[in-house]
Amino acid sequence: MSRDIVICKDSAALSGRAADAIVDQAQAAIASRGRFTLALTGGSSPVETYKLLAQKPRMAQIDWQKTFVFMSDERCVPFDDDRSNFGQARSSFVGHVPLPPANILPIPTDAGSPDADAARYAQTLAHFFGALLDAAPPAFDLVLLGLGDDGHCASLFPGKPTLEETKKWVVSSPPGTLPPPVDRVTFTFPLINAARAVMFMVSGAKKAPAVQDILENAPPVSKRPSAGVHPANGALTWLLDEDAASMLSAQTRGR
Numbered sequence: 001m002s003r004d005i006v007i008c009k010d011s012a013a014l015s016g017r018a019a020d021a022i023v024d025q026a027q028a029a030i031a032s033r034g035r036f037t038l039a040l041t042g043g044s045s046p047v048e049t050y051k052l053l054a055q056k057p058r059m060a061q062i063d064w065q066k067t068f069v070f071m072s073d074e075r076c077v078p079f080d081d082d083r084s085n086f087g088q089a090r091s092s093f094v095g096h097v098p099l100p101p102a103n104i105l106p107i108p109t110d111a112g113s114p115d116a117d118a119a120r121y122a123q124t125l126a127h128f129f130g131a132l133l134d135a136a137p138p139a140f141d142l143v144l145l146g147l148g149d150d151g152h153c154a155s156l157f158p159g160k161p162t163l164e165e166t167k168k169w170v171v172s173s174p175p176g177t178l179p180p181p182v183d184r185v186t187f188t189f190p191l192i193n194a195a196r197a198v199m200f201m202v203s204g205a206k207k208a209p210a211v212q213d214i215l216e217n218a219p220p221v222s223k224r225p226s227a228g229v230h231p232a233n234g235a236l237t238w239l240l241d242e243d244a245a246s247m248l249s250a251q252t253r254g255r
């Protein structure tokens with residue numbers, strides 16, 4: 001695994017940098033494998049990045065016919081609910097770029113229960129990647145993640161059994177302590193860590209303690225779930241703004 005820490009002067013610069021990185025990954029994946037598989041994150045952090053992807057010049061720099069969009073976690077609410085991660089991605093980005101409908105693969109929230117939603121999404125992934133569910137997880141070209149103040153990512157919350165999952169690719173997850181208090185469906189560590197690239201996008205001073213702890217102290221995954229993200233054969237990037245990076249030592253910042 002390679003790990004890069006990139007510090008941007010503010011959240012606007014971070015959004016531009018993230019959008020550029022997504023364009024670069026899309027172009028590289030399509031050039032080498034003929035398609036780009038992208039797992040989006042929820043939360044507020046990626047919204048400006050998503051909007052930039054749906055505008056010139058970047059919108060024209062991605063071959064949308066060869067791009068396939070997934071979600072790394074979802075809240076179990078209908079897509080038109082304000083709390084829906086896919087709903088947010090659709091209104092800021094996915095609904096505004098020429099992605100063929102068949103290339104948009106959100107986590108379902110209508111299978112009857114969070115467990116059924118998770119099982120159905122795992123089947124969707126297995127079918128898409130031509131893999132068997134009991135085999136090693138497929139490698140996404142890029143998995144985007146946000147960081148919660150408590151150090152969670154996707155819907156992998158501190159102290160929960162979802163952190164121990166070693167086989168399933170997608171699981172249900174009861175609500176964590178941060179809002180909104182709804183059931184979730186989430187990628188597991190085995191699936192995230194199979195990716196070719198994982199990129200955290202983190203802005204704001206309230207994230208600084210978790211960023212510092214994860215990047216400098218190697219905390220237990222049960223305390224700071226994002227410490228469990230280390231793509232075995234992939235590249236890990238932490239894209240931070242100055243506020244989120246404010247507690248990092250000069251050594252961690254690479255200065």
Ligand code: 6PG
Binds near residue numbers: 046073155
């Ligand atoms: C979710 C997320 C979650 C999010 C972080 C950061 O469904 O809530 O996917 O992991 O990325 O909580 O959220 P913010 O960007 O809003 O701080």
